[in-house]
Every structure is written in structure tokens, then in C-alpha cells.
Amino acid sequence: MKSIIKHIRLALRGRRIWFRVRKQYSVGEATCLFLMPHDDSELNLYAIRYLEPYLIKKHFNHAILLTGNEEVKEIFEVMHREDAYNVALRIDIVIMPYDDILAVCKLYQLLQFFEDIKVVSLDEPYGSSGFINKKGYSMDDLVQHMIFGW
Numbered sequence: 001m002k003s004i005i006k007h008i009r010l011a012l013r014g015r016r017i018w019f020r021v022r023k024q025y026s027v028g029e030a031t032c033l034f035l036m037p038h039d040d041s042e043l044n045l046y047a048i049r050y051l052e053p054y055l056i057k058k059h060f061n062h063a064i065l066l067t068g069n070e071e072v073k074e075i076f077e078v079m080h081r082e083d084a085y086n087v088a089l090r091i092d093i094v095i096m097p098y099d100d101i102l103a104v105c106k107l108y109q110l111l112q113f114f115e116d117i118k119v120v121s122l123d124e125p126y127g128s129s130g131f132i133n134k135k136g137y138s139m140d141d142l143v144q145h146m147i148f149g150w
Contacts, residue, residue: 007106014107017100018114025064025092032060032116035108036067037101038123044069046143047120048076054148055089060116062090068098118147 021027032055036044044067055063065072073093080091108117122142 007110010103010106011110014103014105015113017096017104018107021064021066021094025094027064028062030060031062031064032058032118033114034063034065034118034120035101035105036065036069036072036120037098037105038121039069039098040122041071042139043120043122043143044072045075046140047147048072048079050143050148051091052080052089061088063092065091065093066096066101066104067093068096068101070095120147
């Protein structure tokens with residue numbers, strides 16, 4: 001019983017965080033939320049690589065990335081210099097504690113509170129780390145097919 005209450009409290013904390021982010025970053029219908037709950041540089045690199053093509057293909061004009069890793073912002077800026085970056089896309093990278101991102105993941109695990117959510121993780125919300133290096137799957141394959149759903 002204590003475990004259930006702990007999960008509910010964590011999800012409620014995630015709800016408060018989501019409401020704050022939603023208001024601060026003007027979330028609309030054409031927004032996609034990316035949760036990056038772990039400090040996995042390789043996984044984050046692949047996610048950033050496919051971010052812009054994914055948003056264009058799915059007709060999004062806004063993305064919000066919740067991450068605890070400052071490197072994500074730096075990598076994004078290097079990969080998407082102004083001359084190559086699609087100015088029609090608005091991408092907000094929000095740095096916050098990993099515990100807060102995990103709380104939002106817990107909310108998502110209990111309730112799909114927003115239509116377009118991508119969790120860039122091998123462990124959250126249900127885990128898919130077992131696919132890496134099995135039957136020839138690479139990190140690139142995992143990001144493309146399991147996280148982005150191509």
C-alpha cells in the first residue's frame with residue numbers, strides 16, 4: 001500500500017511540474033514533449049539528431065525537451081546552427097533536476113496527460129534496454145524505431 005501511495009505522490013508532483021511547463025512554454029496542439037530522464041549522452045545525441053526531421057514529418061511546430069543534462073543544449077546548438085536550423089520550428093530545452101523529469105515520467109506511466117510525448121530512455125517508463133546489442137539492434141535503431149516510431 002505504501003508503494004502505491006508513493007507512486008501517486010510522485011505522479012502528482014509530475015502533474016504540478018507539467019502544469020508549470022505547459023503554462024511557461026505555451027504548449028499548443030502542434031507541440032511534442034520529449035522527456036530525457038537520464039544522463040545518457042549517446043542516447044541523447046541520437047534523439048537530437050532525429051529531432052528536427054521527426055518534428056517536420058509529424059507536422060509539429062514546437063518541441064519541449066525536459067532534460068537534466070546541460071550538454072543536450074550544447075549538442076543541439078552545435079548540430080542545429082542557425083544556417084541549417086528550420087526557423088519554423090520552436091524548440092525549447094528546459095534544464096531541470098532528473099527527479100522532476102522522473103516525476104513527469106511517473107505521471108505519464110499512470111495517465112497519458114498529453115497526446116504527443118516521447119520518452120528518450122532505455123528504462124522509462126517501461127524499459128527497453130534489453131534490445132540493445134541483441135539481434136543486431138543498435139542505439140540508433142532503438143531511437144529511430146522504438147522512441148520515434150519510424
